[in-house]
Amino acid sequence: MLVTSWEVSNISKFKYQSLKDHVYNYIAERIQNGTLLPNQKISENSICESLNVSRTPVREALIQMASENYLENIPRKGFIVKELDTKKKLDVFQVVGTLDGMAASLAVDHMTEEDITRLEQLVGQIDLAISAHSYADYQTYQNQFHQTYICKCGNDTLVELLKSLQNSFVRQIYLSEDKQKLFSVLDQMNREHKQIIELFKARDKTGLDHILKHVHWRIDYVDMI
Template sequence: MFRPLYNILYNINNYYIVGGIIINKKYLSLKDHVYDYIANEIQNGTLLPNHKINELELSKKLEVSRTPVREALIQLASENLLEYLPRRGFMVKELDTEKKLDVFKVVSVLDALAATSALDQITEDDIEKMEEYVKIIDLSILEKNYADYQKYQKKFHNVYIGKCNNSTLTSILETLQNSFVRQVYLSNDTDKLFSASEQMNLDHREIIKCFQSKEKERLEQLIRNHWEIKHPDMI
């Protein structure tokens, strides 16, 4: 039975417990929690284009009331991740290939700018963190776990994006990546999918080398090439 919000929401030293997940309410609201959950489900391919979002099921699953669910859905629709259809509700939005290619071109420039801006801020700890993500991505590819692959390749890029000292750039990239990019590639042909994923992880290794050697121009070119779509049939 679905429990009302006041029965599942606890306040422990400025933290929420929602659906068994501890959330620091100083940083993440219930609406934000729902937003992140849906965005991640779309990002990792669990929710595909034209999938209808069931608000009641979602509120039960996350153990929150309908209000933060509706607020999150409205925000996701405003950012082009979802589409609202009268009498049908919210659905995962489908973008045509040309639109996706245009967005990837923009992301490539902005991501390269974030990387070069972060070049002098990257520490040894950051390098080690990126190297660890590359190893996890290798394992995800070996196990053909695309959800984990997508999760950790995003974490990889976020290491340097978070060090670029440009909140506007960071915000724009986050919106573009969540709202338009979704999976870099997605296909039922797993051999082709993970072959492309392997190449992208090789790019990650080269990106790390550029951060280590402080090669600004090569870093910029590497990242712009990294976002160049070589398999448009899989986006």
């Protein structure tokens, strides 16, 4: 998963080149969770202050993102988040669903009671985030939910593929200015999380593969992705 905690004490442990990568991940996460929106200018000063880093690794990360066609560097204006087309987003979700279902089915034999309890705790935190209309918290906890079993799949290549897709700059959950609609949809997704837990308890590999591939990652609200 993408880095979500940016303590200065941890930053100091990274080598220079690695620091650029962590800046890259930080910006990617903010695009994915809706903090940075398409056509929005990225503030280099804000990133430097948030991560307590110099401008150099920030510029390097932004230049790399622009070279990968995720950002646009506009003269005298700076770096702007590019809007990905709907087809690209749908393609990514389709692949994520397939791989996530595979990861869950492979993880069944390695999930412990503590892992199941962790999933249940995260579902509870997601419910609280929905009640508080906290989109950022929902994003954080739902990422942790999926990562809990992805890490137990026992297939490093699969884990890396899912990580690569997370770095594709496609927002991982719905987003809308209609808050009532948004959190109603997120509530439905969390009900699916609860179904996923029950399938893990039943060690139902086929059921897990099906719900993640054909239900949980199916896009019913194209206007919200």
